Amino acid sequence: MKKYKTYQIVVIIIGLFLCFFGRFIPVSSGLSASGAQTLFIMVGGLLMWLLVGVDWTSLAVILALALIPELGMNKVAAGTLGNSTVFYLLLCFMLAKSLQATGVAHRLAVWFLTGSFSRKGAWCTIAMIFVSIFVLSSGLSSSSTIMIFLPILYEIFESLGYEKGKGDIFPAVMIASLAIICQIAQATTPISHAMTLIGFSSYNSYTGNNLEFGQYVMVAMPVGILTAIGWFLVCRYVWKPDVSRLSRLDYDAIKGNEGPFSRQEKIAATVYLIVVVLWLAPGISKYLCPPAYPLLNQIHQCYPPIVAIILLHFIKVDGKPVLPYKDAISAVPFSTLLFMGALLELGTALANGDIGVSTWLGDTIGVFCTGVSPFMFIVVLAAMSVILTNFMSNSVTCAICMAIAMPLSTSLYSGLISPVIAAIMITIGINFAFATAPATPPVAIAADSGWISAGRLFKYGAVAGLVGIAVMLAVGLPIANMVC
Template sequence: MKMPNDITTATSPGTRTIRTNVKEVLLSGGTYRSLEQQQLSPVEEKFETIRRISGFILAPLGFLFMMFVPSGMEPTQQKVAAVLVAVILLWLCESLPIPITALLGVGLMVLIGTAPASDVLAPFGSTTIFTFIGAFILAQAMLKHGVAQRLAYFVLGLPGIGNSTVRIILAFGGITCVLSAFVSNTATVAMLLPTALGILTVIAKLMQDKGIVKEDFDPLRLRVGAALMLMLAYGASIGGLLTPVGAPPNLIGRGLIEEATGVRISFGQWVMTALPICLCMLLALAVILFLVNKPETRRIEGVAEYVAEHKKQQGKMSRAEINTIIAFSITVFLWIFPAILGMFVGTDSAIYEAVDERLNEGIVAVLGAVLLFILPVEPRKLQYTLDWSDAAKIDWGTIILFGCGMIFGAMLGDSGLAESIGSGLNNMLGVSSALVITAMAVLLAILISETTSNTAAAAVTVPIVVPLAMAAGVDPVIPAMAATFGASFGFMLPISTPQNAIVYGSGCVSIARMIRTGISFDIIGGALIIFFLPTVATLVGIG
């Protein structure tokens, strides 16, 4: 099966071999690829065909079952549950493009009367949507002008890194964790994605040249690519736990805990509690990634010579590259500045609150993108760093996907379905100890965050956990903090977190591979929170 970006080369008299254009395939992205756009063996193609067709049968059956079988839920909750079941089944089967399935779910919400259209569509105005748009445009500039490729060669040229696929992936995990502790997880992944794709492009081309893969291989199906992309996404989620400002659920959970219990968790207490958990999770992630997505090769000889040759070909930085770095640097600085300021003046000060409100993450991303259309390359010819045709190439499917996911999260909370789920689990499992409540809190937060935004998971779970703990005579601080940590999970689906959606949009991670890796990490990460958090938090004076 010939792919759209294949090129044909002669190998011997009378024969021609299709050689994949690695750069074109990897850097073109893709939230969804049809069977014709993939290279599959006959067995794989048969399985994929059955899987995708089955969604058209399972989704309607799941919808009808949840809609009409008596469940004890209120009518609105039952309608929301029916739509979510149908959407999740279609996502798992990939019967329709992932973003189109999300849009279908939104349309069904309105058609069956869960809420008025204006209420259902309101989350599309979220600042996160604008963060996506701005960050994606910045990433597009990095790709167009070769900044990402230049960074890729720089990283590959570092001593001891570039000749090992394992060390490359581990290095990305460490960098992502540190950055996402202060910069939003979404922004961290968005700004590192072009570099990761550039490195993957080099690795894939080397594997092709060295005969490690076939001439006509599909670079989007490489295990090393999946491991690199998932390390980027999951590493950001881990790093986001490290500080109170690392992710929105942290701020939401900490605020709800203080409001409900009067206990304030300081910046230092949060970091000291999260640090050992994050280190253990990063180690567990590395083990899981390399077991589930074992790279095709651990070492690639000749990387140093290859990198040196291509760095020489790149020459000096162009005006467009410099402009891109200026816009990118300003954006990153403005993303980080409120967190840095908060460390010195406190997050409760009037100065911090004023700066944080004005330097909104989404607004900063959009303004950074606008700079690319202002900074000139050739002023006399009115040529700027980007034009609109470049911006139109960003992955709008991922933006639609996450916007719809935010809608599903809002409907879960507004309909009361999330609270009903929590109450049902309480009645089914019973509540008798702090350990049981903490385990239930983590489980509930992870389950909700898998199908909705992590922000919604924290906003819904923490208010459920606090009264449950109080009713059982248990200090609610630890269970509520555990729920906050669990809300930043959601590693199984593209819709679970923005960073999952971003790396899924690269086309390098199939939904099946994300589920296989994510479910393992959900289980191990959840266990680390349940058993480590109470001990560590007590040692630092929380609870």
């Protein structure tokens, strides 16, 4: 059994009290008992998720929500594991397993690193490492990507004679960059990215509208690419690590004895690309080929991966399935799905008109925003999403920012700020978690690698966060205004 620290026991007691007895705490005459209970479930749940963990605490939040009279267990159960976004994420994890199981993901990483452009010089090598991390993490979870690249980077450090604990800048920059580029790429698409999908579903919970896959990517992808380029320039011209040892890097040793693409790899890669195209097609066709939009918009995001997973199970090479179903399902982190479902249902409860929390929050917070221009509100929102996510989990940051932005964009700033633009900026921002171990698992892995100190990681992450905020406002916001 897990042993909790004293402060965690205190947090558990406070969190559970708020979740189950919040309706009896006087808040405001404008908030109903169910509204108070929902509000305190959010506070208690966020406290436990942040300081205790996201295992049994998710079940506690689900139970507390089910006890709200306006909801009940049937609605809450349907809104958690029965949520289409949770099901979509499950399918993404299963499909992504095909790239890992067949070796496509590792081959792609090595191909970028050992290609002809990479061999032209040290900074060309570093650039291609960044590109390969970005490409993989845009379609795989950032945790999966970092576990693919860590052994590769460790092999590079060892071959070049670096040692842990020596304070060398080059390994520190590369380890930090692995986490930073992973997180930047995670913001660009909702494919296999739980936190990005939480942004999607939170927007749906508050507004009843869907954030389109293609619409989001058209904003987030340019922001991600330019932020990654900005970070590369910072590494080269600000941190200036000594890269002279890379001149003796043995690219052929890294490449190993990999032969040509196997049939399994070709099939897995082709199927995956087709699925991605079908995900993108509806949103992009709306702008590039409007007549095709009504037809393509009928393709629900869950249809392509379901068909793909079934096909990969029945397509056999040398008598074996390309992706056996049992292998696909083993890749699903069900604790993550349960946590995501609890958070999404909490967002639905906060937006429920019968409960009234959204209206109360809008009126309460709106008092402090009177006189603040719409542009400045977006600036504060973008900065807040990036700053908070570097000190607490992405999901907690999303819940806080959405609880502020959605009510105000539909009340005080109605007609002045599009809720979808606010949602996109928040969803991008919550993924820009780079500076501290609690921010997100990839950063925790980097912090625990032994190749970078906590202080240096914070400094690098803080600068990367500033780059991200600048690109979000200078590039993302204008594009969002055009396509939303």
